[in-house]
Amino acid sequence: MPSHRSDDEDKPCRACSDFKTWAKGQNKVTFTSPNKPQHPRPKDCPLDKDEIGRSTWGFLHSMASYFPDKPTKKQSEDMARFFNIFAQFYPCEPCAIDFQEDLKRHPPKTSSGTALARWLCERHNTVNKKLGKPVFDCSKVHERWRDGWKDGSCD
Template sequence: MPSHGVEEEDKPCRACSDFKSWAKKQNRVTFTAPTKQPPPKPKDCPLDKDELGKATWGFLHSMASYYPEKPSKAQSESMSKFFNIFAQFYPCEPCALDFQEDIKKHPPKTESRDKLAKWLCERHNTVNIKLGKPVFDCSKVHERWKDGWLDGSCD
């Protein structure tokens, strides 16, 4: 049973908030002075929304870039199922609900590596636009997530 009469659903969720917002909801002091930086978070803390998102997109894009060029029917079906299941269980509920709606409108394209990588990049760009972040050039997904930049900077 939750303490202090707070329902489980009403508790602040690290996976749904950036760290500063989460800390404020916890009634903790945050540093706002421009010259003073907050102490670094220990590395073994739960991920906040931004950390979770970055790690998740990195995983998903890498998975898409290593997906078979010509998947079997079973692989294609499994990948479609994966994204639908993933959308149900993503730890940030508002993010999960948005992704569920997006993939209803734009179902996973699992016929090939290139189609899956482009589809995922487009889904990521939908989120980037919503958050006011730059849009990624989807023609460069394999450079970013598998092969490395053409300038050799990843070698």
């Protein structure tokens, strides 16, 4: 995958790091302690890696949960194509490369909405494990991303 940057190879990529790490590379002091920002970050700043990740996973999980349970052949093909194209253009280059490799090992399962939602949950758990984060119970993807929790807390 070609680099998205040309002459700025030494310049940190905001979409490839969290805000604190990126800001340190810019020689800016942003936090005097973990809970007290010295200069609060304005809401209209470009998204950092963590913000892009959270937003992207939310979008992708919602999309997968709403994918038809009996998709047409074209819908199945289009969704598989979407994930492959998405992986090429994800703004965090190391993340994109990782996802492309994961797609080679585990191509999108687009035979049904349930299959797609579970496949995506497994892909997300692969990333969670790499980052040392807890894994999600993939049997609950529709509860989390479409129907709401069984306890009614989302009603």
